[in-house]
Amino acid sequence: MTSGAYTQLLDLACGVLLLCAVVVLWQRELAVLVRVLAVQGAALAAIAAVLGVHERRWGLLVVAAGVGVLRAGVLPYLLRRALGARTGGAADPPPPAAYRSPYREDVSEARETRPVVNVAASLVTAALLTLLAYAAARPLVALHPTPATRALPVGLAVVLVGFFVLVARRRAIAQVVGFLTLDNGITATAFLAASGVPPIVELGVSFDVLLAVLVLHVLTTRMRAAFGGTDLDDLRELSDR
Amino acid sequence: MSGVGYVAVGAQVVVVVGGAPVLGGWMRQVRARLEGRAGAGVGQPWRDVRKLLRKEAVTPVGTGPAFRLAPLLLVATTAVVAALMPLASTRTPVSGSADLILVVALLALGTVALALAGLDTGTAFGGMGASREMTIAALVEPTILLAVFAVSIPVGSTNLAAIIAGTIHHPARPASPAGLLAVAALAVAVLAEAGRIPVDNPATHLELTMVHEAMVLEYAGPDLALVELGSQMRLAVLLGLLGSLAAPWGTATGGSLPLLGLALVLLVVKTALLGTLLAAAEVFWAKVRLFKVPELLAGSFLLALLAVVASYFLTGEAVR
């Protein structure tokens, strides 16, 4: 691969990664969030693959394939199931016609109807976070400027946006998406900075993330059973009263 | 060469002024066909203009010069933009002044003129439309400027001719993240500037949703013809700008007449293609609520900002 094409492909994958993080903030439809997350996982795998081909480290291609399967396939599949569990399971009976008013607030589970921070403000915040990531990453780039490390601010920006999604969204699934975005950002940082952490650590981390999502999946089901929904605003029984 | 340059400028203005209503008609026709209607035909906007021009000029009682001058100003600024922009050739006598910021400012001048006219009528609709248009414009301008900034960083100049010539020499540039993000941000901004779905519906006359139509509700006769022509020209110019920033291939950089002809044909094809895409998309999209427009524009602002940031930290050797 020529150096020009390498840079171009790497930058493109990083751009898609960052764009997906932004779209996660932009979109309210939870099903769309999950799809965007899959695209982001694919972009992450692409970064690893491009680096592997460029540095002629074929082990990295295996890692890329693993990352792709996990983050573009398995995790989105799990989230889709967590979303679908509601419609497939014992859904609430529709309210009697007398109570159905056209002005009733949309309480459907498929959308982030009232995020803690509204969408326009979160987009502006994301812009600020990106600038912050750019500022924070300057010493990282200065240490060893290559096309890959020059893209490090993208990784940090995705981490920050993921953290922000975690804070600013009320739906359980949206929080999980935020957590995974955060994690994708960290993995991207690892790939860009040092072509990924050693395989044993990468394996352990992937396994941990998979288990964490499984645990959150189960907890979502329980939350629906206990609270009748996945609005995290309902989680306010434990406090220092 | 200088002669060819003048020819190019003249041709651009003629193509834009003559072609803009055809573009509008073409888009309506595409929409109609997709919706299963026969459509009025591509020439319908021109026929409308002819009909309106034959009518007597009428202005509402109590309106001042702002109302009367606005259509002229709208058409004039857009025509100047059409002359300035390197739509067909990057080497024209005026290409030195084809600064992107100037282009954006000229377009904004037209918008402001129309908004003032809307206020000048003193009717509820005019004021409402003007206020909405200004809200949207206030949100769109920073996006456009940022996107412009992003595409100008690799070139080091905000001159449109330089940007387009630079892109022709480095064909990979629009495929870089910065380029893609900037074009995506510009596309949203163009939709808002041109008053298309999902920001504004050009075909509506429903009070609750009108933006552009509310401002020009009081126009009639030749003035209305000019307003219609002006907004069609704006759309054509904006689509042309988007096309030449995203895919500048074919724009003449030299001084030969055949190349200029080819460039003009390509320009028409590109703009028509973009128009078709837009018309097809409008069939499937719905207009968003006015309160959600800031959300959409904040998103495009963010895209533009990311484009700027990305063009700083993702500029590898290939892009430089």
Place this chain on the structure above:
Amino acid sequence: MTPTDSALLLTAPVAVPLAAAAAHAVAWRRAAASGGTAPGHRLTQWAGLLAPAAILVSAVVLAASVPSHGPVTAYGRLLRADGLSVWMLLVVGAVALLALAASPGYLAGERAAGHTDEAGAQRYHALVPAFLAAMCLALLAANLGVVWVAIEATTIVTAFLVGHRHTRTSVEAAWKYVVICSAGIALAFLGTVLVYYAARQAGVSEASALDWPTLAARADRLDPAVTRLGMALVVLGFGAKAGLVPLHAWLPDAHSQAPAPVSALMSGVLPAVSFTALLRFKVIADTALGTGYTRALLAAVALLTLCLSAALLLAQRDYKRMLAYSSMEHMSVIALGAAIGSPAVMSAALLHIAGHGLAKTVAFCSSGHILRLRGTTRIGRVRGLLAQSPALGAVFGLAVVALLGMPPFSLFASEVGIVRGGYAGGLGWAVSPALALVLLAFAALGYRTGRMVLGPPQPAGRPGDAPHALGAVAAAPLVAGLVACAALGTALGPLSDLLSAAAAITAGR
């Protein structure tokens, strides 16, 4: 020590609990399939002690050899035990032994109350050893990436222990626990990645760029700016798991909802294990950046945590949450000790970890008994404990006295050591406000516990107010914990070599 011996000693603390967990997981599946009605054997209830016993025995054997013969490694330096990890292993083993000895009684009570069944009990017995195994791996792994993986694994394993009841509060606690801890600790991984990047750029090979001994030896060549960013993230991330500000919000919820023995483990040793990882990074950062940077970070975090926990202790009405905030208070004292960082203070801080682990285990386990006795976690509804159940009241009261830092318990000695070292080390500006805040927490904790333990018995006539005897089996681990804590406070005996070896490691000498 032969390589086989060391491999055995380093494997046992991880493998034996894992084997126990696997065996119980099979039994759990079977019990779940049979509807969870079949009662378990009495014998298997006590088999749970096998795992902590294995940890403790390995730790004791290692403690005999490591201070004099240096670190032990196995599996090509994948596992490594130095003074610090052996000391922590000893604490984990001791606390786990106490907590698991209290488990059969706890489970019997839960079953009698109808809160759990055989499947639930087997799940408990499967998850707790897995939790222990993850903590031991976090202590013994030489690779900082593996340390991170193990600490994240503790979150995952304990999630269902926190949410063991399917009530609204327990689901809420479990959700907050998993989300805040996973996200927080993800930051620590980002910090680890940055340190790895700095190490690679300093010319360390890929295989050893996360290996702690290598990193500690070559830390002077790490890029300061990158290490600074990485260290800040590590403090935030591992601090989340250690109950330090700003990502501490999970701690009171999780500790108040988990089963009492698990609360004991999660409060007594889990934050300390996470803090040990932080200490390892501190050694690297101190060499790369000088001591000032980490000291300022840790002192700031410690003071903020202390402020928060003291304020919330003052207003607390729930005794399990009160104990949780007391854990945060003690973790911040330990963090302050780490900020001071001289060998004498570090040994005091490590001693504080041990003393706090033991005392908090006793306190949480006895709070489980109180909950069963009174059916409430409200402080205001518990009065005259000593009169109703002398043994339980005495044990709980003494555990809180130990937590308050009164002699003869070891927390007294360690707190005095930290404060003296702080003034000697020129950190008076941090120690003085800390001391005031600790006194505030002391007053709050002492006052509320006094109201619970002392006073006349509640008027008879309501269920749960009958005189109650704790029973020898239930009392034994609690008394043992208090005795151990007091013994540590009077004389360290053979442990002093190990403690000074561990302190020397954390002080970077």
